[in-house]
Amino acid sequence: MKLFSAQIYSERRSQLKKAVGSGLILLLGNDEAPMNYTDNTFRYRQDSNFLYFFGLNQPGLNGILDADSGEEIIFGNELTIDDIIWAGPQPSLNELSRKVGIYRTESPASLPAKLKDFKGKVHFLPPYRFDNKIKLNEWLGIPVSKLGEEASVLLIKFVVDLRSIKSAEEIAEMEEAVNITGEMHKAAIVATAEGKMEYEVVSRIYEKLHFYGAELSYPVIFSANGQTLHNHYHGNKLAAGRIVINDSGAENAMGYAGDITRTIPVNKTFSQKQKEIYELVLNMETSSIALLKPGIQYRDVHLDANRILLKGFSELGLVKGDVEEMLQLGVGGLFMPHGLGHMIGLDVHDMEDLGENHVGYREGLERSKQLGLKSLRLARELEAGFVLTVEPGIYFIPELIEQWKAEQKFTEFINYEKLEAYKDFGGIRIEDNVLITPDSFKILGNPIPKTVEEVEALRA
Amino acid sequence: MKLFSAQIYSERRSQLKKAVGSGLILLLGNDEAPMNYTDNTFRYRQDSNFLYFFGLNQPGLNGILDADSGEEIIFGNELTIDDIIWAGPQPSLNELSRKVGIYRTESPASLPAKLKDFKGKVHFLPPYRFDNKIKLNEWLGIPVSKLGEEASVLLIKFVVDLRSIKSAEEIAEMEEAVNITGEMHKAAIVATAEGKMEYEVVSRIYEKLHFYGAELSYPVIFSANGQTLHNHYHGNKLAAGRIVINDSGAENAMGYAGDITRTIPVNKTFSQKQKEIYELVLNMETSSIALLKPGIQYRDVHLDANRILLKGFSELGLVKGDVEEMLQLGVGGLFMPHGLGHMIGLDVHDMEDLGENHVGYREGLERSKQLGLKSLRLARELEAGFVLTVEPGIYFIPELIEQWKAEQKFTEFINYEKLEAYKDFGGIRIEDNVLITPDSFKILGNPIPKTVEEVEALRA
Known part of the structure; x- marks a missing residue:
């Protein structure tokens, strides 16, 4: 996986947190997309916003940025011995996350509670993948048909500002x-x-x-x-x-x-x-x-x-x-x-x-x-x-x-x-x-x- | 679009209706699958069960077979003048449906009511595409997480029986x-x-x-x-x-x-x-x-x-x-x-x-x-x-x-x-x-x- 320096990703995230000001910024990664059954998938494509702020080009990841406390977390599963046997030796999620300047990783299971417990506004982008729509519906209690209009315009605007200018x-x-x-x-x-x-x-x-x-x-x-x-x-x-x-x-x-x-x-x-x-x-x-x-x-x-x-x-x-x-x-x-x-x-x-x-x-x-x-x-x-x-x-x-x-x-x-x-x-x-x-x-x-x-x- | 003869598809559907005996058989087609935004899609792949029983290899279609009355309907949109301008001249859904032995097509909008009004059992297969999960949830009121277990085992078994034997x-x-x-x-x-x-x-x-x-x-x-x-x-x-x-x-x-x-x-x-x-x-x-x-x-x-x-x-x-x-x-x-x-x-x-x-x-x-x-x-x-x-x-x-x-x-x-x-x-x-x-x-x-x-x- 080719990555920019950790500093580049950290800086992008800092700028975003500063611009949004307060609340929790939720950035969903993409999972595998089923073609004709669950395990026969199209070629993998990470979400572009996730790539821009977190760099990691693999399924099963989500990220949050706390604009108030500054905390940054990637949620994903650590490798099991079975993963290594079937998919070969590879760096752990923890190691990968450090390469993009993230020092805290947690299990995917802890994300829904974190969102539920958060007192302020949860900013999210309009979802286009249907599995992510189902997740947002479950986690935030927003009907699938309302997710587009409930997305954070503030977050959208600042992501557009950052991504529009290419380094x-x-x-x-x-x-x-x-x-x-x-x-x-x-x-x-x-x-x-x-x-x-x-x-x-x-x-x-x-x-x-x-x-x-x-x-x-x-x-x-x-x-x-x-x-x-x-x-x-x-x-x-x-x-x-x-x-x-x-x-x-x-x-x-x-x-x-x-x-x-x-x-x-x-x-x-x-x-x-x-x-x-x-x-x-x-x-x-x-x-x-x-x-x-x-x-x-x-x-x-x-x-x-x-x-x-x-x-x-x-x-x-x-x-x-x-x-x-x-x-x-x-x-x-x-x-x-x-x-x-x-x-x-x-x-x-x-x-x-x-x-x-x-x-x-x-x-x-x-x-x-x-x-x-x-x-x-x-x-x-x-x-x-x-x-x-x-x-x-x-x-x-x-x-x-x-x-x-x-x-x-x-x-x-x-x-x-x-x-x-x-x-x-x-x-x-x-x-x-x-x-x-x-x-x-x-x-x-x-x-x-x-x-x-x-x-x-x-x-x- | 290459198709087998209408007779082959009609025969398959007749065998399925006969085997299932009674109730409404709902077969969902696949839609386009978004890659990195809604309109940038992976290559189109129709659902294999839909292909087997209806043959039509294009997005936006669903089919029902009424095992009691024998009625067969494909739900999909007819072409507009805009479709022809942007996608070129092409056969209408009605023409295509006739080629696979279906003589009744209806607007997608009429399917949910048809399902809701149906008095008997609605048989459906376990969905693997997330957009189809959302649709089944909306149409049948079954929670997304329960759709797998609520799928019709009877329908599954007879579809497997038919598709296992290659002609x-x-x-x-x-x-x-x-x-x-x-x-x-x-x-x-x-x-x-x-x-x-x-x-x-x-x-x-x-x-x-x-x-x-x-x-x-x-x-x-x-x-x-x-x-x-x-x-x-x-x-x-x-x-x-x-x-x-x-x-x-x-x-x-x-x-x-x-x-x-x-x-x-x-x-x-x-x-x-x-x-x-x-x-x-x-x-x-x-x-x-x-x-x-x-x-x-x-x-x-x-x-x-x-x-x-x-x-x-x-x-x-x-x-x-x-x-x-x-x-x-x-x-x-x-x-x-x-x-x-x-x-x-x-x-x-x-x-x-x-x-x-x-x-x-x-x-x-x-x-x-x-x-x-x-x-x-x-x-x-x-x-x-x-x-x-x-x-x-x-x-x-x-x-x-x-x-x-x-x-x-x-x-x-x-x-x-x-x-x-x-x-x-x-x-x-x-x-x-x-x-x-x-x-x-x-x-x-x-x-x-x-x-x-x-x-x-x-x-x-």
Whole structure:
């Protein structure tokens, strides 16, 4: 188990206790997750908040921080001789806990009474694992359906404040995750070819992932039907003339996520029509990144990417009219019905368990209702230390085009007739992970082929 | 989604309703399982009982069978226009249900009232997913901790009866799962080499798995420390002179599991010492398989494998004394502290969610308390149509040897002094999946290299 220094974890916990001020902070670890019966489990994934404050990447642990007394305890079982026989020699919980600066461990059995006996407020985060919901219900007497609203907003806010700013040690881990992700993407570009099944190419992504001892940070999207945004099906045969969206990322050993998208032509080169749209998306991506620095509102960057889209589409004759008007009305949502990006860290959508609005919005900054902008997960002003994704895309979704056309939506701006020729186009998305530095930005990781020339070079 | 014919599913459901006789049979499907937040999920896995009776491999479904009226309903949401926009065009729940012989679908919202209003007994299976525990608690008013004991033993028994006997269609699926698994194993034998990290070889296993569009049926065991039985760590460097246990299997598109073990020398050939133990394990495996036919008690086959072990160890001077006496006392448990095998089908430990004793034991056949035999999951008489694993192993577990030695256990039989020379040996296991035919057996799938010569041939 790779860990940061004990000092790092101790400092994070001290900052949290100080910020919360008083009461008991309860941080639940994740247990094993059953797949088709109790003992056949999915790959183990620790809770990201637990990882951030306690570091220990194993099931069966919970932690408390007493904001009044300062006391810090990890609850978990010590090893038995049977554990050693079946799972091999390993450090004790006590030894492990010392490595993250915790000097008191107790049996899991003593936690419920401790919570019951505590006189002040017990702060907990919104649970997303159902076993943890059952535990909180039993321990705190709160109905399962009320646990979300009873979670401590104070605790959520301070955890978000801390986790939003990535330290140098975290950035190094995130660079590693992006670099493994980059190897996955290069392998996929090389392996893509007419006549292959999508899952044959996906198998090369998994090979690279596991070659570096990593796990997926989210389910692989690799599809010749990239216009279908939530597409985890890999059963299509790659046909000549199609383009494939590969949105896949590695989670490194310490739990940090990479999240990269590249778009690959099934032919060895992009067609002229594909190149026009590809260059437009690439321009949206690089121009958005060039704007990044502390203080800029990410909502404005999203809108600027849309502005580039609408200008480009005006030149192609797919839309007509005043770009600023179209931007205000949300015409671009038809072609990019998702947000420009999100925070990334220990989670691919960082801290999504704590609530998107706590992470990406702030008081006075309300969520839009427009298609596209309403899905923007990160809208607020950026700060140095944030890491976020920049992932513009252009999609021609036949069902959505048909729907808008039938509703006669924005007929004064959208050239539905000309759009017919794009209904079998598919989609293009390009995505990188970017750190906000004190005065500008840094794209994380080694460069991953991105221009038309760079992508085509790997297809030779 | 690949499905058997509607007739097959209808017949299974009819048999179940008839066997249970009266009351409402409730079969819960699995939903998506959250990894690090609600919307970042593990790979989807449907519940095996739901797959067996309803076939539909997607989240959000539950089914009821009314044993009195005969009525059959699937509860789930119909597609919205948003679903089609985001997830692509797809058949409706109604269309899908017809394909498995169900002509009535209802909204999930109507299920709780249906259960509440039902006058007779509601039969349900023991839940293992925590979200399903929460649902059953809400719908039936049974405390979460009591759901296991309140599950219908009648329903469990009849589901076990049906699922235990594999049909010809199921066998074809299981052969496919074993064949994909075989490709994974061959790739691992070829890739194993001194100086590589375990996960580098594991990456080849994943590549083959996904190349065939399959998923893991259980977490990969690939370890140069095969003596540690529950070992999912892949971070060791493969050192000259070690042997590696590869216990890994594919789950094919219809959900059927393969479960194969091979043992690979890190050097290009086995050493003389390794060969002696390897040949002994191979003899245990092939001799056990040769005994298989309807009517034989699998407990006896397990004991026979132990007999071969003890005879072989007598010849090697590792044990001494009367083999039958040692067998009765359980001396062999030190070297093979697990059972010879288990049922396999839609689950790698088939129907383990329904309770191991319901699947592998019967009235009058009690579980042993001896190390090894107590872990035997399948002990009962075999029947034509059963598919099971045969997986003998020999391990030298330093911690266990030390424990027995310190307790002076079986000192009259075990040559602890001579065992010292084996403490760095590791472990060997060989496993195949075998169908019980009307008069003997059939090893499923294409042959996977198993003899010393066959394994070494792939290392050339």
